[in-house]
Every structure is written in C-alpha cells, then in structure tokens.
Amino acid sequence: VMTCYDVRFPETARSLAVRGADVIVVSAAWVRGALKEQHWKLLNAARALENTCYVLACSEVSSRNIGCCRIIDPMGEVVAEAGDKGAELIATGLSRECLASARQIMPVLQNRRFADPQLPD
Numbered sequence: 001v002m003t004c005y006d007v008r009f010p011e012t013a014r015s016l017a018v019r020g021a022d023v024i025v026v027s028a029a030w031v032r033g034a035l036k037e038q039h040w041k042l043l044n045a046a047r048a049l050e051n052t053c054y055v056l057a058c059s060e061v062s063s064r065n066i067g068c069c070r071i072i073d074p075m076g077e078v079v080a081e082a083g084d085k086g087a088e089l090i091a092t093g094l095s096r097e098c099l100a101s102a103r104q105i106m107p108v109l110q111n112r113r114f115a116d117p118q119l120p121d
Helices: 004-008 010-018 036-051 096-105
Strands: 023-028 054-059 070-072 078-081
Touching: 004 010, 004 023, 004 036, 010 023, 010 036, 023 036, 036 054, 036 070
Parallel strands: 023 054
Antiparallel strands: 054 070, 070 078
C-alpha cells in the first residue's frame, strides 16, 4: 500500500515490487490543480509498468479532489477507470497469467542494476 504523495517516488513502488508485491494499492486525496489529473494518471501507470505490477489507484472524488480511480495492468494499460463527477464502483479480474507474461516480456525486476543489499534479488 502506498499513500497519495508516495506515488511521486518510484523507489517506494520498486521496494514493494522487489519484496514480492504483485498489486500496489495507492490511496489518495489527490487535489485538483493545473496538470494534477495528468500527473495522477501518468504516475500510476508508470508505477505499474516499471514494476510489472497491477496498480489500484483510488482517489477521493469531491469539489477539491480529482477522483479518477483506476486499475492499471502490469503493462501500464488502464483496465478500469472511474470519472471525476461522483462515487463509482470499478472492478476487474486480476490475472496471474498477465503478471507472468508482463514479467517475461519485461524482466525489469530481475535485470535491475542497482540492487539494495537489504532487499531480496
């Protein structure tokens, strides 16, 4: 699990992934503002792609916060998405086959150059 601002730090998601996470949940109250929705969408997709994990990104929707909850697969594709106008429920199946395929196509977790000696390889 990551919280809001954590999504701006790729090493947080990488730490979770190298310790075995297949799914990363990002809970947020992402404040509206210039380019903020674009940042939210881009950063969550990047965390999924660079770690070949699912990302479940949930942001409160209100007059102050953007909503835009998303489920992103390990290849960075959005497989379910809510809007920014009110509460919505989104759901999809998560597939171990999709994880395995993404990790075979892009073995980034195995091929990383700078491994932390305190984390598993």
